[in-house]
Amino acid sequence: MASLINNFPHNGVVTLNRVILKPEYSVEDLEERVAMLCENVKTYHSETGFVGGFVALNSGAISNEGSTAGQTVESPMKGREALIITFWNSFNEHEESHKSDTFQPLFKDVLALCENGNEEIAYEMLWSGAAYSPEEAREAQKAKQMYAVG
Numbered sequence: 725m726a727s728l729i730n731n732f733p734h735n736g737v738v739t740l741n742r743v744i745l746k747p748e749y750s751v752e753d754l755e756e757r758v759a760m761l762c763e764n765v766k767t768y769h770s771e772t773g774f775v776g777g778f779v780a781l782n783s784g785a786i787s788n789e790g791s792t793a794g795q796t797v798e799s800p801m802k803g804r805e806a807l808i809i810t811f812w813n814s815f816n817e818h819e820e821s822h823k824s825d826t827f828q829p830l831f832k833d834v835l836a837l838c839e840n841g842n843e844e845i846a847y848e849m850l851w852s853g854a855a856y857s858p859e860e861a862r863e864a865q866k867a868k869q870m871y872a873v874g
Contacts, residue, residue: 728852728853728854729775729776729811729852730776731775731776732775732776732811732849732852733775733813734849735848735849736775736811736812736813736814736849737811737812737813737814737815737818737846737847737848737849738809738810738811738812738846738847738848738849739809739810739812739818739844739845739846739847740807740808740809740844740845740847741807741808741809741842741843741844742805742806742807742840742843743805743806743807743808743834743837743838743840743842744801744804744805744838744839744840745803745804745805745806745837745838745839746837746838746839747839749837751781751803751806753837754806754834754837755779757830757833757834757837758779758806758808758834760830760833761827761830761831761833761834762777762779764824764826764827764830765777765810765821765827768821768824768826768827769817769821769824772817772820772821773812773813773814773816773817773818773820773821774810774811774812774817774821775811775812775813776810776811777808777809777810777811778809779806779807779808779809780806780807780809781803781805781806782799782801782802782803782804782805782806783799783802784798784799784801784802784803785798785799786798786799815846818846
């Protein structure tokens with residue numbers, strides 16, 4: 725099975741930052757500042773624990789099928805909330821990256837956009853995986869049908 729994040733160790737650490745933009749800033753402001761920060765991390769920490777990451781913007785859609793609270797409505801955080809998610813070999817390597825003289829000014833530039841300050845939470849990966857290829861999916865479906873309890 726293919727991994728979701730290439731070279732991410734089974735005991736790696738995932739960090740999550742939730743950004744809520746101040747009203748006077750745009751998504752473009754966030755994209756520019758986060759791009760600078762992410763490029764810095766890739767440049768200076770790819771050899772010291774950084775494995776990968778991504779940034780996701782709240783699209784406003786709320787899944788009626790995947791939610792248990794209320795009916796589908798548009799999220800009030802549409803276009804204002806973003807998640808910055810990074811993957812690291814270890815928490816200590818992550819922490820060392822934040823002490824970098826090149827990182828801190830860029831980090832402060834991102835924090836200046838944030839209405840909510842910042843709390844970065846580290847998670848231990850319990851599961852990750854990429855989708856099956858069409859052939860793998862068909863084989864998995866056949867196997868499940870063959871062993872299904874009636």
